[in-house]
Amino acid sequence: MKEKAFIGYTFLISWGIEIALMATGHTKDGMFDLLYPLIMLAPALAVLITKYTVKEPLWVHFWLRPDGRKTMRYTLLGWIGPFILILLGGALYFIWFRDAFDWKMSEQIQYLRDGMDGGLKEFTDEAVREKLMLQIVLNVLFAPLYNLFTCVGEEVGWRGYFLNMLCEKHPKWRAVLINGLTWGIWYFPLVMQGMFYGKSYPGYPVTGCLAVLVYCVALGSIYSFLTLKTNSCIPAIFANACFASMNGMWLLFMKGQSRADVFVNPTITSPVGGWAVLAVAAVIFVFLVKDRVQPAEPAFPVNKRQVVQKPKKEKKE
Numbered sequence: 001m002k003e004k005a006f007i008g009y010t011f012l013i014s015w016g017i018e019i020a021l022m023a024t025g026h027t028k029d030g031m032f033d034l035l036y037p038l039i040m041l042a043p044a045l046a047v048l049i050t051k052y053t054v055k056e057p058l059w060v061h062f063w064l065r066p067d068g069r070k071t072m073r074y075t076l077l078g079w080i081g082p083f084i085l086i087l088l089g090g091a092l093y094f095i096w097f098r099d100a101f102d103w104k105m106s107e108q109i110q111y112l113r114d115g116m117d118g119g120l121k122e123f124t125d126e127a128v129r130e131k132l133m134l135q136i137v138l139n140v141l142f143a144p145l146y147n148l149f150t151c152v153g154e155e156v157g158w159r160g161y162f163l164n165m166l167c168e169k170h171p172k173w174r175a176v177l178i179n180g181l182t183w184g185i186w187y188f189p190l191v192m193q194g195m196f197y198g199k200s201y202p203g204y205p206v207t208g209c210l211a212v213l214v215y216c217v218a219l220g221s222i223y224s225f226l227t228l229k230t231n232s233c234i235p236a237i238f239a240n241a242c243f244a245s246m247n248g249m250w251l252l253f254m255k256g257q258s259r260a261d262v263f264v265n266p267t268i269t270s271p272v273g274g275w276a277v278l279a280v281a282a283v284i285f286v287f288l289v290k291d292r293v294q295p296a297e298p299a300f301p302v303n304k305r306q307v308v309q310k311p312k313k314e315k316k317e
Contacts, residue, residue: 002054002061003165009046010157011186014039018189027193039190040150043157050161061164063233064156071230078226078239083140083246088276090250090266097264102255105129136249144241151240158183159223160233172228173288180220184213196269197262207263215269218281219243225284243268 017035026032051058059065066072094101102108109128123131139146158179166175188209191197196215197208223236250266250273268274 002050002056003162005053006043006046006050006157006162006165007182009049010043013045014042014186015189017042018193022189022193032193037150037153041153043162043186044153047157047161061161061168063160063164063227063231066232066234067230071232071234074226074230074235075238078235078237079144079242081222082239082242085276085280086243086246086249086268086273089268089273090253092275093250093264093266093270093272094253096272100255102253105132105252107255108132108252132252136252139246139249144238144245147241147244148237151237151244154183155223155227155233155237155240158220159227159236163224163227167228171288172291173285176221176224176285176288177217179224180217181213183220184209184216187212187216201262211263211269214278215274218274218277219268221281221284221288222277 017039021027021032021035024031047062050056104125105128106125109125109132112128144151162182163175163179166178169175170178187195188205191208191212192205196212197204199205201207219240223233223239226235226239227233229235247267247269254266263270264272266273268277271278
C-alpha cells in the first residue's frame, strides 16, 4: 500500500510536470530550468505526502538520520569514490581511443571562445586551460555542494524511504534491483527530452531509455549499498551529487568528432566510460545475492514514540 502510494505520488508530480513541459514545448528554455529542481524534489515530496495520507510517523521506514562515525566514513567514500570510478572509466576510454584525447583542451577552449562572443579574448589559451583545470579540482573538492539540493530530493525518496520498504518484503538483491529499475523508469520523460543522450542517436528514444535503466540499476546499487551499510541515505546523497558534478570531466579533453557517439564516450552513462561503475555494481550484487551486505545496527529508534515494552506478568488464577 505505502510503496504504491509513494510511487504514485512521485510519478504524478514529476511526470505531470515533464509531460506538461513537453506538451507546451518548454523543454529547453527557462521554464524547464525553473521547474527542474521541483522534478528532482518529487520523491522527497512524495515521502511527506505518503506519510501524511497513511498516518505514518516521520522516522518510521525512513533511512535518513546519521549513524555516527560509520556514516561519516561512508559519506567520505561517497565523496571520493565517484571521482575514482570516473577517472578509471575515462582512462580506459582514452587508452582505447587514443586519437580522441586532446590534452591541451584546444577544442574545448575554442568552443568556449565562440560561445562567449569574444569574452575570452584577453586570456591566452594557457590561462583558459588553467581555469578549466582549476574547475576540475574544485569539482572534486566541492562537488556535493553544487547538486546537493536536487540530490537530497532523489535520495531521500528512492533510497531513504522506498528501499527501506522494499527490504522488508524482498531479499536485499531483489529490493536493490527493483529500486534501480523504478528509478530508471522515473527518468524516461527526461530522456525523451534529450537528457543524457540528446535526441539524434539511433533508436531514439527506446535505446536511450534502456541505457538509462542499466545506468540507474548500476548507480542505484552503489547508492543502496552505502545506505544499507549505514541505515542512512546521507552517503548516497553525497555520492549522487559527486557523480552528477564530475561526470563531464573527461569531456573537456575530447576532440569534437569523438562526441558524435553518445553511447561510446568517457562518461559513466556510456558502457565504455562507465565500465568501473558497472564492475562495482556487479560485485555489489554478488555480495547481495550471497547476503553478505549486512545493514548497520541503528544507533537510534526508528520512531521517536517507540518505547521498549516490558513483558506482561501472567495473572495467577
